[in-house]
Amino acid sequence: MVKNVPTSIKDQFLIEKRRNQMVKGAVTLFKAKGFHRTTTREIAEASGFSIGTLYEYIRKKEDVLFLVCDYIYERVKERMGQVLDMEKKSVDCLSDAVRSYFRLMDEMQDEVLVMYQEVKALSRDAQEYVLQKERDMVHMLEVVIGNSLPYSIAEKDLKLVANNIFVHGQMWGFRRWLMQKEFTIEEYTDKQIDLLFQSLNLPERSS
Amino acid sequence: MVKNVPTSIKDQFLIEKRRNQMVKGAVTLFKAKGFHRTTTREIAEASGFSIGTLYEYIRKKEDVLFLVCDYIYERVKERMGQVLDMEKKSVDCLSDAVRSYFRLMDEMQDEVLVMYQEVKALSRDAQEYVLQKERDMVHMLEVVIGNSLPYSIAEKDLKLVANNIFVHGQMWGFRRWLMQKEFTIEEYTDKQIDLLFQSLNLPERSS
Amino acid sequence: MVKNVPTSIKDQFLIEKRRNQMVKGAVTLFKAKGFHRTTTREIAEASGFSIGTLYEYIRKKEDVLFLVCDYIYERVKERMGQVLDMEKKSVDCLSDAVRSYFRLMDEMQDEVLVMYQEVKALSRDAQEYVLQKERDMVHMLEVVIGNSLPYSIAEKDLKLVANNIFVHGQMWGFRRWLMQKEFTIEEYTDKQIDLLFQSLNLPERSS
Amino acid sequence: MVKNVPTSIKDQFLIEKRRNQMVKGAVTLFKAKGFHRTTTREIAEASGFSIGTLYEYIRKKEDVLFLVCDYIYERVKERMGQVLDMEKKSVDCLSDAVRSYFRLMDEMQDEVLVMYQEVKALSRDAQEYVLQKERDMVHMLEVVIGNSLPYSIAEKDLKLVANNIFVHGQMWGFRRWLMQKEFTIEEYTDKQIDLLFQSLNLPERSS
DNA sequence: AATGAATGAGGTTTCATTCAT
DNA sequence: AATGAATGAAACCTCATTCAT
CATH class of the missing domain: 1.10.10.60 (Homeodomain-like)
Incomplete structure (x- = not known):
């Protein structure tokens, strides 16, 4: 791998x-x-x-780009892993995970932006490798969501929600010129979690 | 302009x-x-x-890229305009608009992908111009949503929801390897509209 | 070809x-x-x-070298062709051909030297191509010798003699520091033809 | 030296x-x-x-090449010396020497080929040194021939014949793709000695 | 309006050689 | 004596752009 x-x-x-x-x-x-x-x-x-x-x-020059991408994913996986390790399987866990992920995306804005704009410069092989890492990360989100929901949910819906969260996190970085003029990272996080919880029919967070 | x-x-x-x-x-x-x-x-x-x-x-070579970006936005604006022109201001209008926008993003997948990956190759000037077009388009979505909601909504929340929809549309194209293996464009559209409506506390769509 | x-x-x-x-x-x-x-x-x-x-x-840079090699062989083949066209099939024809070939090797000394020292820098493909040209040229000599001899000769012996002549011609160029201090091209030609005729049991040339 | x-x-x-x-x-x-x-x-x-x-x-890197060239010549000189040391001065001595030299060229094919193709990469100095070694070797052949002939021969003719033999030996290696498809080393040696003897008006070898 | 030959700045990559450990 | 990390000059090649026809 x-x-x-x-x-x-x-x-x-x-x-x-x-x-x-x-x-x-x-x-x-x-x-x-x-x-x-x-x-x-x-x-x-x-x-x-x-x-x-x-x-x-x-x-080759391309190797540098690959190293950068790898670095990002390693960091994300590490952080997500920490959140996931927490055994308590509750709704709070979901909001914690999202919050944690968003915070990381905020910290690694530059890296994420770079990766977003430059992956296509990688060779097919390297792209495939990076894509797999992305799949892994989305899957981690799926697990968290699945664990947190008090009801069962269709596989596909799970996948879609996880993907949405994943992209919302990156969006904070790669649409920074549009988002960061309007929101602080806290506001952004809170509001996205609100929308998420509502769309999943989960109780309002106490925050 | x-x-x-x-x-x-x-x-x-x-x-x-x-x-x-x-x-x-x-x-x-x-x-x-x-x-x-x-x-x-x-x-x-x-x-x-x-x-x-x-x-x-x-x-300059860059002009070609600019022309491509311009072409995309022209098409999107044109299509969105058609939807917006419809005067009926109801919840259906929102789902129609989203559906319409998603369909366009599906048709123009390649162009959107290209634009997504290459804007940063444009000069500051051109990037600013393209960014403005994007703002315009998000604004169109804001208007549609605002018109469709049976209740009033904070300006900021409106902006966030519009941005989410906008990105979900592009995501279909730029994350195609992940999304299009899982969903057809119809499924994807339906499910995203479902989630959207739920997060906005709107009644289930009948369709 | x-x-x-x-x-x-x-x-x-x-x-x-x-x-x-x-x-x-x-x-x-x-x-x-x-x-x-x-x-x-x-x-x-x-x-x-x-x-x-x-x-x-x-x-690629290599193409230049290939072009040089090609140029040499084209010239040699052209010249050898002229000699071969002469229909008279006699012993004189052989000495004429050798003399003609040696004169060309003298004129194209530099090119031959270059080719001799640099062929191995060519790609396998190009080397194969050049080798074939060399085979063709040796074969031309075989034909001349065959035509000139008043008796029949074994195929293998013919090949060997032709190869010897061919190499003696090139040797004038690529061992120039050793040969050209000792002989003029005329002397060299005369003496090599003498040795050749003697080894083939042909009558002394009149010249 | x-x-x-x-x-x-x-x-x-x-x-x-x-x-x-x-x-x-x-x-x-x-x-x-x-x-x-x-x-x-x-x-x-x-x-x-x-x-x-x-x-x-x-x-310097060139020193390695020089060392290789030196190694080759040392070996050749050594071997040729062995043959020359034999005091019997007869026609057999010549065919023995040629046979011995050809056998060595067969054994050291790779080295000879390398040297043939790379000498020009040496500095002027080293090239001069290598050239002198070559002159020495040709001279050894001249001595053998001179000693073997039952008649006297002009200095120049001697030089030419020695050079021819010398080149015929190397040719077995550097034209291997052409020669070694046609002959075994024994055949090649026999036939070249035949031609040599004929050109020198020496009696057919008994072997 | 259309063509395509000519240009050369500038990019990536290699590799002989040095030198501190 | 042996090692191998560091260096940077210099090589090959690309390609956006121009301009004479």
């Missing part, structure tokens, strides 16, 4: 460290100029090492 | 014709390879004329 | 002209620095046009 | 050992991909040590 980017470096710890530098530098650049307008030299510079060193840790 | 792409050609009719050829050819290419990976030569070829001729009708 | 190098130029006459410029420029450079040490920019400059233009007439 | 490649290692025995590893690995690689397409990293790996270590035993 893990797709490793080849490297000629042997020190695993160094790989980790350098690639983190890369992701950090690259996200800033991609956000500002997009993947295609960013040169590999700029990425190297922003990462704090030479172009030669950059290519010791990746094979 | 209209942003014209300069050209050295005098014959207005010819401009229209050639640019339609361009948009058609370009969308196919952009969908397949993305804006950056598509060359101007390919666009010219797909449009049925030479690279020299292409540059008689645009100034 | 012809392996065309793709180009984006449509004017056939122009292709011919530009490629001749290329071959001329490239041979000089390859002779001086070898294929790998010669840069595409140098080739473009030596050809009298820009790097961009160079790449309108070829796809 | 010996041209030493500088190194920072003191232990002479180690130098010898490591360089043998290098030559062995390098020949395989050069044969497969040519000198220029082979990277120093590959050479190091094929030699069984790290890139850092490689550079402890050579100064």
Whole structure:
């Protein structure tokens, strides 16, 4: 399930460290100029090492983008996992999960925006990999919703609701110019949860 | 409000014709390879004329992308206008509008996908122009919703709901690999309208 | 049997002209620095046009080398053809052919040297193509020898003798530092023909 | 006359050992991909040590090629010396020498091919050195021929015949695709010796 | 109006070599 | 002696744009 980017470096710890530098530098650049307008030299510079060193840790420019995408999904999965681990299966759990997810999407706005706009620059393979990660995440939401509902719900409806929540979270980032002029992240979260609960016939949150 | 792409050609009719050829050819290419990976030569070829001729009708490659975006929004606005023109202000009007909008998003999937993935390649100016068009469209939805509701609703809630609907429509296209394996466009539309109506406390649709 | 190098130029006459410029420029450079040490920019400059233009007439640097090889073989085949066309089938015909071939190898020394040292830089495909041309040329020599001999000779012996002659011709060029200090091309030719005739038990040439 | 490649290692025995590893690995690689397409990293790996270590035993990549060429000539000279040492000066001696030389060329095919195709990648200095070795070897053949002939022969003719033999030997390797489909090494040797003897007016070999 | 040959800036990637450990 | 991470010059190639015909 893990797709490793080849490297000629042997020190695993160094790989980790350098690639983190890369992701950090690259996200800033991609956000500002997009993947295609960013040169590999700029990425190297922003990462704090030479172009030669950059290519010791990746094979192709595309690998940087893949690393960025991977980084995002790893973070999301980690966070979602924390919420899911909580064993209490109640309605509160759902609002907590959504709130948690939205907060993460707010924190990782830049990364999400970048990923949203640039995935299609990845190879078919990498796109498929990223898509699977997305499916996994939506599935996590499905589980939370399923656990939280006091009644049973059709599989398909579950899927749709989960997808809606998922997209609403990303939308906060990728439609920032439209949403963030109107709402704070708290307002946005509250209102979306209200709408969600209403559409699911759940009791008003006490908040 | 209209942003014209300069050209050295005098014959207005010819401009229209050639640019339609361009948009058609370009969308196919952009969908397949993305804006950056598509060359101007390919666009010219797909449009049925030479690279020299292409540059008689645009100034820069970016102009082609702009023309594509413009084309999409023109179509959406036109269609939404038709729905809005209907004077009856009832709940049915809302479901009709959403249904209509979703159907259009289904028809123009490719164009929407392209636009979604490539806007950031436009210049600030053009992006601002496109963003405004999007605001206009969301506003149209706000009007429809406002007109349809039997009760009054806060401005902010209206905006959020309109944005949700807008994104749900696009989501059908840009998350096609996830949605279209699960639903037909009719199912998707019905279910989303159901959820929408429930979240708005509107009576179940009869259909 | 012809392996065309793709180009984006449509004017056939122009292709011919530009490629001749290329071959001329490239041979000089390859002779001086070898294929790998010669840069595409140098080739473009030596050809009298820009790097961009160079790449309108070829796809890869390797194509230049292929064009050079092709040029040589075309020339040799043409010249050998002239000799072979002469219908008189006598011993003189053989010495004429060898003399003719050696003279050509002398004229095209640089090209032959280049080809000798650089064929292995070609792709498998191109190498196969070039090898076939070489087989063709050796076969032409076989025919001349066969026609000239007053007695019959085993197929294998014919092949060996033809190969020897062929290599002796090239050797004049690719071992120039050793041969050309010792002999003039006339001396070299005369002496090789003497040895050849003796080994074939043919009467001493009158010359 | 010996041209030493500088190194920072003191232990002479180690130098010898490591360089043998290098030559062995390098020949395989050069044969497969040519000198220029082979990277120093590959050479190091094929030699069984790290890139850092490689550079402890050579100064520049070219040194590896030089070492390979040197190795070949050392072997040839050694073998030819053995044959020459035999004091009997007869016609048999000539056919033995040729046979011996051809056998060596067969054994060292790969090395000879590599050297043939890559000498021009050496510096002027190294090329001059290698050329001198070649002159030495041709001269050894001249001596053998001179000793074997029952009549006197002009210096120039001697030189030419020696050169022909020399090239015929290498030709077995560098024209392998053409020769080795047609002949076994024994056939090839026999036939070439036949032709040689005939051209020198020597009696048919008994064998 | 239409064509397509020409241009060259600039992008990605490779790889010989160094040097601190 | 051995290692391998770091470097950056330099190579190949692409492609948006121009302009003479």
